[in-house]
Amino acid sequence: MKQHLSPSRDPGLLSVLENGLAVIKDKKIDGARRQQILDVLNEMFSEASRGSKALSTHNLLDAAEEPALERLSLFVNYLDDPFGADLPNRLSEAAAVVTELRKGHPQDNTSTERVCDIIEKLLAALKTDYLTTPLASPVEFQY
């Protein structure tokens, strides 16, 4: 089974991350649309965190499944370098903060800044991926 959308070329993903920043950092979006974006972010962080916790048990019987694995793959592929072993904690923390925001409970600046830090680093990594995707090279068939 193959998944056909490269994250760095997915306008939907880029849109939700940018809108996520607008909601959490700049507080520019209100109402139903704010709620919709927080719902999507909450699902993204919660599933990724669930997948990450399953891995941390080092037990094959607790292996993560979709959608947790699929959401986690985004963060592992793009944020392993900046966060390394701290990634599971950061995902868990972000999931908790976004869950509270979604319920309408304001969070302190430090907490929201740490969530924004993840989103910004993910956007930056996606941008780098986009910029460094090689152009199609000439094809040779050496049959």
Add this chain to the structure above:
Amino acid sequence: MPLQSAHDACSFFLARLDEEVEQLRSTPFPGHHPGPRKWLAFVTGLIESGHIYLETAADPSAAEPEASKALQFAEDLGNFAYDCLKHVAGADASQIPHEIVAPFQRWVDQLDIQNTIFFRAEHLPNYELGVFYLNYFSTISPCSPSLNSALANFGSLPVLRVTVPGYAMGMLPHFAVVAHELGHAIQTKIKPDFSSHKQAADDCYKRIKTRLDTKDIVLNQKILFQISNIQNNWINELKADAVGHCVVGPAFFFALCGFLELSGRNYGVSSTHPPSSLRQTLLIKQLSSENKSFIDVFYAKTGLKIDKDTNGPHIPECPKANTLVQKLERNFDYTYAVICTELIPFISAIGADIYGAAISYLQTSAAEIIYTPDQLEADLKYHLDPLCNLVPPIETLNAKGAHAASLSSILNVGWAGLLTRLDNFPEPAGNDGDVKAKKMERLHELLLKAVELSEARLLWEEQQ
């Protein structure tokens, strides 16, 4: 000025995309299937959203950074729409046999797959289920009303696309593999319990760690993710095999092995697939299980005792672990080679549980789709001899009278004819060419005819 020329180019691009979509809309899709048209509506939504961002970019009151950002997003949406059109290529009636799509859709419905799905052929030896998650498109704002309505019309996400090989490799009996691909669409609903395999899991983990230790590779989060990902992929392949087996019985085994023989003859091991020989072994176990097994029934009627090599004699067994790691290292990095090698014993140990869970799920939720040895016996009894006289297996007699043959019945009768009765088919006209190939082509045509007429009969039955 540069912004203006980029704006004009994007506008032209979006207009051409519109034109391309319009042309595709007038294309007949086999079986009047709604999937491709829903996909085209989504592409239209993207293009029209692109136009909205272009308007923002052209607004004289917009600051340059804002205009530039809007223009780039319009370009991204255009590129994405262009890419989406590639995904629907091969879904038209000239590429995929029109007879087969409606029966495939019946499998989709019987398996209670609610997602929008479409079928297409590709000039590649490949069956696959493509998954388009489209998770985040609902958050694009502003967007065109057409994008919102296209997303709403999809119903459950993700959107699914089944690919079958086209042209010479698009052989009807091999299409039994589509049941496996549909199995992927329900794999998350199949929940095996592996709790009795803790020891095998621990042993597997230790073996992986020991091998990585020898090269000072630390088992970090990324490697744990790789292990989990490969394990999950392999389990999903076996779940899909189990669904294929349940839906089509021996025809799935024949089709899978025949396809692997014709298209590869390699170990089949990768980050996405367990070894092909392991899949064969597990399927043979299922075919021989129960008092009246598929193998017994098939043997009684055809004289052919199905075994592992029956339709894939050159699919190799994997070598021992140390050798396999060395061989896999040629195509994968060491860590991947180790994970793939050491997962094999664990996946072998849990294989039966995966099949058990799939069977149990289907018995509960889609019992009518399960193909049984009794049904195979009836199908071979009623259809095999007439097929040799060029009578397609369209309808079946039972206690309730005549009713349309199912796709699974047609495929099984087809394989029985192909593997055991080709000599009984009438000699083809003309002396030129390969006689057996001509007979097989005739069989292919008969089966297509059976699929078309049984579907027509089924529609008629449903309207009574």
